[in-house]
Each structure stands twice: as structure tokens, then as C-alpha cells.
Amino acid sequence: MLYLFYELNHAAALPWRAAANCGRMLWQTPANPFASTHVARSMAASLELFERLTRRYAKPEFGIGSTMVDGQTVPVAIETVWRRPFCRLLHFRKESGRAQPKLLLVAPLSGHYATLLRGTVEAMLPHADVYITDWEDASQVPARQGLFDLDDYIDYLFEMLAWFAEPVHVMAVCQPAVPVLAAVSLMSQRDDPNAPRSMILMGGPIDTRRNPTAVNDMALARGLDWLARHAIVPVPFPNPGHGRDVYPGFLQLAGFTTMNLDRHMDAHREMFWHLVHDDHEPAEKHRQFYDEFLSVLDLTAEYYLQTVEEVFIRHALPNGTFTHRGARVDPAAIINTALMTVEGEHDDISGVGQTEAAHDLCRNIPQDRKRHHLQAGAGHYGVFNGRRFRTEIVPRIVDFIGQAE
Secondary structure (H helix, E strand, C coil), X not given: CHHHHHHHHHHHHHHHHHHHHHHHHHHHCCCCCCCCCHHHHHHHHHHHHHHXXXXXXXXXXXXXXXXXXXXXXXXXXXXXXXXXCCEEEEEEXXXXXXXXXXXXXXXXXXXXXXXXXXXXXXXXXXXXXXXXXXXXXHHHCCHHHXXXXXXXXXXXXXXXXXXXXXXXXXXXXXXXXXXXXXXXXXXXXXXXXXXXXXXXEECCCCCCCCCCCHHHHHHHHHHHHHHHHHXXXXXXXXXXXXXXXXXXXXXXXXXXXXXXXXXXXXHHHHHHHHHHCCCHHHHHHHHHHHHXXXXXXXXXXXXXXXXXXXXXXXXXXXXXXXXXXXXXXXXXXXXXXXXXXXXXXXXXXXXXXXXXXXXXXXXXXXXXXXXXXXXXXXXXXXXXXXXXXHHHHHHHHHHHHHHHC
16 A cells, blocks of 8 residues: 555646646746746745655666767767666767776666766776666566566676676676675686676675664664565556565665755755755756656565565675575685775765675685775765765776776
């Protein structure tokens, strides 16, 4: 009933949103002699905020049409090169003759679309041949396609790495740090020639016992049974995935928002005054950020519950009990894949030390092929996006990849 109630609320808000849009245009139109007054701008700002806060946000586009390589602008074409029911692999193909290292960017499957890493892609495009995992919204995958759990996620990684038919570099942002480390461990255990040259793990929950955050504490406090009863709901008709049990994106979004509720309230308050004072640039930045942040997808119930159990409750990977289809995962088997970890000083999702724990698990990688970077002043988002990422983290990643080539 929860998901259906959510859908009915959106349906009920449609006429009010339409009325808000009409009212905003009325107050802003040049034909209105009062349009430039403080009252008119205040009314228009209030109506825009109402419309945005009651809107259902569609999946954003990457919108990357070009990049700079060696000081030259080159066009970028985004194409799908591999597809399965729950994911497709996108290639940002550049019209440039110079060969660059292939980089597989594994986007998180934790509520937001892969476009959350748009800034990550833009920053790496001048230096690498970039591919990214584009995960599907579970509510849009018909139930006849079957289940999708953490084991299937790792299988997808195997298939994608095999598709390249050569060792590439892998960058995992946040949630995929665990399945990527597991996949590389298993490939190393069986001497798979497609095991990546390097893996960069960024703000990921390798060992959540280190500096646990509110996210970690919530999983332990609630427990798996509570989450299965209260956070898992069936997708309602007429969605293509109707009948499939999911952890809805709107619940994940509610959790993210309440963690920093004061910050989001302040941001919208500032947005209101930017609109009133015709400060177009900061207002547009607000729109762009929240168009992305408020656009969410559903996770399959089996994937979500297995991830919570293995990563946040059992701590299976650092405890040495993580398995994939009955095979034990042993990160100590990794020898030839270089390892880099990146953390943010103020990360409130993956605490400091949680990602760095990978170095202890991968104890047989030579020390000169390991690197760790703690980014001063960065929160979780700043680990993979923003000014500090572009100016301080990217040069270190590029240097690391170059040495691993």
C-alpha cells in the first residue's frame, strides 16, 4: 500500500502543479506590469519551489557532447555497448585518434541514477576512454526477467570485464567498492586474464566497523527482519515491473534527505531569495543539483537485503566470510591489480578508514602498487565530484592509472 499511496499522492498533486506553473508564468510574464516588483518575484519564487518539491523527477541525461583532449575540443558520442535486463554499459566514445587507458566506472546502485557521476565522467574524459554502468530502475524491469541480487551484480561485473577482452582500469564509487573488490578477488583466484590492471575504490563501505556513520548504525539498529517488513514493497500497476518486490527509491531519498535536513532546508531557502533577487546563476546551480538529487530509482528487494546483510550487518568481506555462489572471496589473492583508495575527510556515508581497509585485505599487492588518498575538506559527494575532486583527486588518479599501465 505504501508504494500505491506514493503514486496516488503524485497523481493528486498534478492539477496543483499545473496551477502553480500557470501562476508562476502569470507573475513572470513581461505583459504583467507588476512582474518586476518584489511581490511578483516572491509569488513566482514560491510557486516554482512548490512545483519542484511536488514533482516526480525523470531519469536525467548525461548531456556530455564534447571534451578537451590535449587542448583540443573533441566530440563525444554516448553509445550502449553491452546490455542485460538490469544494466547497460555506456561508452563515451571520443572522436580522437590518441589511444587512452580504458576506464570502467562502476556507478553506485543505491537509489540514484548513474548520471549522479556526470561530473566524474567529465573530469576523467580528457584522460581516459570512459565506460560507465547504467543501472536500471527495478520498477521498470518486468518481473518475468527474474531476480537480481548481489551475486548477479558480481556476475554482471565478470561479463563486462570479459567483454573488454583485455585488462582495463576499474573505478568504483561508493556502494560498488564491495562487489568490485569481490569480483577482482575471484578473478585473481582463478587467474582470469581479464582481471583489471588497477582498481580505484572511492568512498566505499569495505569495512563499516571503522568509524561507523548514521547509515551503518541504522542498518545494525533496525536489523534485516525489520527492513524486510517495513522497507520492502511490491511495485504497483501499471509500472512494467508491477508485482516485483523492491526497496523504493523514494524511501532511500527520504533517508538521505533527513540525514542532512537542515542543509536541504537552507538550500531551498537560499533558492527562494536567489529567485526573488534575480540571481540566475546560483538559482540554476540549485536546479541542476536537485534535478539530479531528487531523481531516484528502485532496487530489487533481494539485492538490497543481501547487501545490507553482507556489508553492514555481517561485515562479511573483512571477516573473510563473503561468498559468491558458494565460492569464498579472498582479497589476498590479488597480486597483479594495483589498488588505490580515496576517502573524504567529512564523509558522512562511508566513514574515514572504511575504504582504506581494502589495503589490509589486499595484503599481497606490492606496496609500490598501492596508494591511499584522504581528501581534506571533502564530504561524500566531494570524493567523486566538485572542485576538490577535479583539482586534487583527479590528477592523483590519472598518475596512478599511468603507473599501472
